[in-house]
Structures are given as C-alpha cells and as structure tokens.
Amino acid sequence: MPMLDTFTPNAFTLHSLTAAINNTKYLPGQISAMGLFDEAGVATLTVNIEERDGVPDLVDPQPRNSRGTVLPNDGDRRLLPFVIPHMPQTATLMADEVQGVRAFGSESQAEPLLQRLSEKLQRMRRNIDYTMEYHRVQAVMGNYIDVNGDATSLFTTFNVSQQSLAMSFSGSSSSSARSKIITLHEYIESALDGVSYGGIDVMCSSGFWKALLEDKDAKETYLNWQAAADLRMDPRESFVWQGIRWTRYRGTSDVAITADAAYAIPTGVPDMFLTRFGPANYNETVNTIGLPYYVKSRVLDFDKGWELEAQSNALNICTRPRAVIKLTKA
Numbered sequence: 430m431p432m433l434d435t436f437t438p439n440a441f442t443l444h445s446l447t448a449a450i451n452n453t454k455y456l457p458g459q460i461s462a463m464g465l466f467d468e469a470g471v472a473t474l475t476v477n478i479e480e481r482d483g484v485p486d487l488v489d490p491q492p493r494n495s496r497g498t499v500l501p502n503d504g505d506r507r508l509l510p511f512v513i514p515h516m517p518q519t520a521t522l523m524a525d526e527v528q529g530v531r532a533f534g535s536e537s538q539a540e541p542l543l544q545r546l547s548e549k550l551q552r553m554r555r556n557i558d559y560t561m562e563y564h565r566v567q568a569v570m571g572n573y574i575d576v577n578g579d580a581t582s583l584f585t586t587f588n589v590s591q592q593s594l595a596m597s598f599s600g601s602s603s604s605s606a607r608s609k610i611i612t613l614h615e616y617i618e619s620a621l622d623g624v625s626y627g628g629i630d631v632m633c634s635s636g637f638w639k640a641l642l643e644d645k646d647a648k649e650t651y652l653n654w655q656a657a658a659d660l661r662m663d664p665r666e667s668f669v670w671q672g673i674r675w676t677r678y679r680g681t682s683d684v685a686i687t688a689d690a691a692y693a694i695p696t697g698v699p700d701m702f703l704t705r706f707g708p709a710n711y712n713e714t715v716n717t718i719g720l721p722y723y724v725k726s727r728v729l730d731f732d733k734g735w736e737l738e739a740q741s742n743a744l745n746i747c748t749r750p751r752a753v754i755k756l757t758k759a
Contacts (some may be wrong), residue, residue, distance in 0.1 A: 456555060457684050458675065460565045460605035463630065465694065466704040466745060470718035471513075476705045476744050509586060512576040513707035513719075518741035520549050524734045543561060543577045546735060550724055551737035557722060559710035561704075564745040568702065569632065569692050569753060573746045583750040592616045592751055594693075595759040598644040606644055610671045615694050615752055620752035627697025629673045631756065635754045638677040640758045646670075647663055691756040701749050 458516055522545060564574045572580040584591050594613055597605040617626065635639060641647050647670050654668040667676035673693070676688045686692065695701070706719035714723070723741045747753060 455679075455681065456559055456562075457566075457678075457680050458558065458562050459678055460569060460632070460712075461539060461562050462687060465696070465702040466565060466568075467700060467702065468704045468706070468721070470706045472708060472716050472718050474513055474707050474742075475745070476511045476513060477704075478511065478746070478748055480507045480509060480559060511573065511744055513580065513705065513742050513744045513745060514574055514576055514667070514750075515707075515710070515740070515742050516557065517738060518553055518556060520553065520737045521547055521729075522546055522734070522735045522737065523729075526685055526734070542734075546726070546737075549749040550739065553724070553737070555724060557739065557741045561741070561743060561745070564743065565702075565704075566678075566686065568683055568745045568747045569694060570687060570755075571747070571753065573744070573748045583747055587748075587750060589751045591755060592620065593755040593757060595757050596641075597759040598640050598647070600643045600645055600648075607646055607671060613673075613674065613693055613756075616672070616754050617693070617752055621695065621698065624698060626695035628695075630696055631673055631675045631691050631693045632678045632686055633675060633691040634678065634686040635686055637686075637691040637756065637758060638675075640689075641675060641691075647675075669717050687755075689758055693756055698749065698752070702747050702754065703745070705744045709740055709742065729754075 437581045455604070469734050522542070524542060526545060563683060567574060567580050568583070571587075573583055577579045586588055594609060596609055599606075615728055617629070642651055650670045651668045654666075667674055669675075675691075680686060682718065706721055708717050708719045709723040711723070711725065719742055721743070724737070726735045726737045728734075
C-alpha cells in the first residue's frame with residue numbers, strides 16, 4: 430500500500446490511507462450543562478436589570494385600633510443597563526480548497542465542497558459554545574463580559590462586596606470544615622434576604638478539589654458515595670457531602686475556576702443567573718427575538734466558493750453575585 434507523504438503540501442490529496450484520527454479539542458461545558466442560566470431571547474440590544482433594596486422590617490406592636498406602623502419606601506431603586514455582547518466570526522471557503530482532496534477517513538473518495546462547508550460551520554458553532562461557557566464561568570465568579578469583551582465586576586456594578594469563606598481541611602482527624610458548612614449557609618441566606626434556594630453546588634478548581642479529597646471526613650464520604658468501585662476510580666466524579674454537591678471543574682487555560690478556589694452556588698433561585706440572546710445585525714432580524722446562533726453564507730463571485738458568518742449575541746450575568754460564596758483553602 431502506498432505511503433502517505435505527510436511532509437508535502439499535498440499530503441491530503443487522493444492517496445492510500447492507513448488510518449484517520451480526528452483530534453477534537455476538549456470543550457468545557459459543565460456550567461452550561463447545570464441548567465443554572467435562564468435562557469430567553471430579547472428584541473433589544475440592551476438588557477435592563479432593576480435593583481431594589483427591599484429588606485423586610487420588623488413591625489412594632491401597637492395598641493389596638495391605633496395607627497399602624499408606616500410602611501417605609503421600597504428603598505433605593507436603580508435601573509442597570511447591560512449591553513449585549515456581539516460575537517461574530519467569519520470564514521471563507523474557496524472551491525479550490527477541495528480540489529483533489531480526499532474525504533476524511535477515505536482512501537479514494539474526493540471531499541465534496543458541501544461537506545467541507547458543514548465542517549467549518551460546526552467549528553464555528555463549537556467556538557460559540559466555548560465562548561458561552563467562558564462567559565458563564567465568569568458570571569459564577571462575579572464578572573460579566575461587557576460589550577468590549579472585558580470581564581467587568583458584578584460586585585462593582587451592583588455595589589456589593591464578595592463573600593469569601595476559608596475552609597480548613599485535615600487528613601489526620603476530623604476537620605473544622607464540617608462546621609464551616611453552617612457558616613456557608615448563613616452567608617447565602619444573608620445574601621438572598623429570605624429568598625429560598627433548593628441546594629448548593631460547589632464548583633472546585635483542581636487545587637481545591639485535591640485538598641478536599643485529602644480531608645478525612647470528605648474523603649470517607651467520597652469513597653462510599655456509590656457502590657460501584659469503578660466509578661470511584663474517576664477523580665472527576667462529583668459527590669454529595671454535608672448536603673452539598675462538590676464537583677471538580679475541568680477547564681482549559683482560557684476557561685477555568687480561580688486557582689485553589691471553589692464557588693458555592695445556591696440553586697433554584699429565580700432569575701439569579703440569566704442568559705439573554707439579542708437579535709443579529711441582519712435586515713431580516715431587526716426587532717426580532719434573539720436566537721442562540723445565527724449562520725449566514727453567500728456565494729462568492731463567479732461561484733468560486735462561499736463567504737461564511739456565524740454569530741451569537743448573548744449576555745450572561747448573575748443578578749445576585751453576593752450569594753455565590755468564594756471558598757478558599759485555609
């Protein structure tokens with residue numbers, strides 16, 4: 430069988446093929462898969478969040494038939510505008526790109542132009558999904574990606590401070606980490622001002638995860654979490670300890686949880702995490718409800734190929750950043 434010469438420009442022309450390996454880059458998506466973010470489309474390019482300090486007040490006892498306690502004003506109300514980031518990407522596919530080029534995994538079949546077109550569009554969609562996960566990880570950590578692509582502090586925007594809690598792990602005896610769980614709930618309850626939540630999910634960086642599994646109490650729970658021993662051989666498995674789900678976040682160099690930290694996220698809180706999709710900047714999409722993805726293509730002059738564009742217009746924010754508690758190793 431002829432050998433494929435991979436050191437020449439025509440390495441992928443029609444020759445005999447021994448094997449084909451499709452190396453696909455890992456795409457983090459654990460935050461998106463959690464279903465935290467309420468997704469909806471809007472017909473505008475700006476999303477407004479109304480903030481109100483509606484803290485409950487104690488009602489003082491009064492004599493019967495007397496005038497009651499005057500209800501105070503609703504508190505300071507602010508309208509915070511967030512411009513939806515515009516995320517376009519373009520590509521060009523020339524007809525000559527597939528001239529005499531074999532199809533992936535084939536020894537004799539020429540690669541059709543439409544197949545190459547579909548592959549490029551799939552890569553563009555993966556890029557959008559990768560970017561969306563990055564935006565959502567930033568939202569969990571207390572930032573939002575603004576219209577310029579910069580990470581802007583949600584704490585500054587909402588004029589609040591971040592709550593942090595140092596966990597004390599011990600491998601030799603019962604640690605004080607267990608007692609910190611009560612404090613963690615108190616931090617969240619204080620930030621939510623009486624709004625109920627269903628549970629807590631903690632997304633851990635690699636360094637925090639390793640320290641957690643060295644803790645005597647947490648390690649015992651981890652090792653006994655499921656009966657299937659083969660599942661316990663996977664260090665990426667999440668487990669429930671002290672009523673909280675702990676998960677190792679597998680990221681990349683671009684998309685990652687802060688080193689040696691973890692973030693405790695209250696779940697089931699209405700409108701806490703929002704994703705709003707704006708419309709694309711096309712004639713036919715003006716004043717329409719935004720969609721997660723837009724793809725357009727047009728044939729180049731004289732049918733020499735295609736010009737492609739894919740875009741997403743998405744704002745990902747946390748409206749209660751103070752309720753997400755940053756955990757650190759003591």
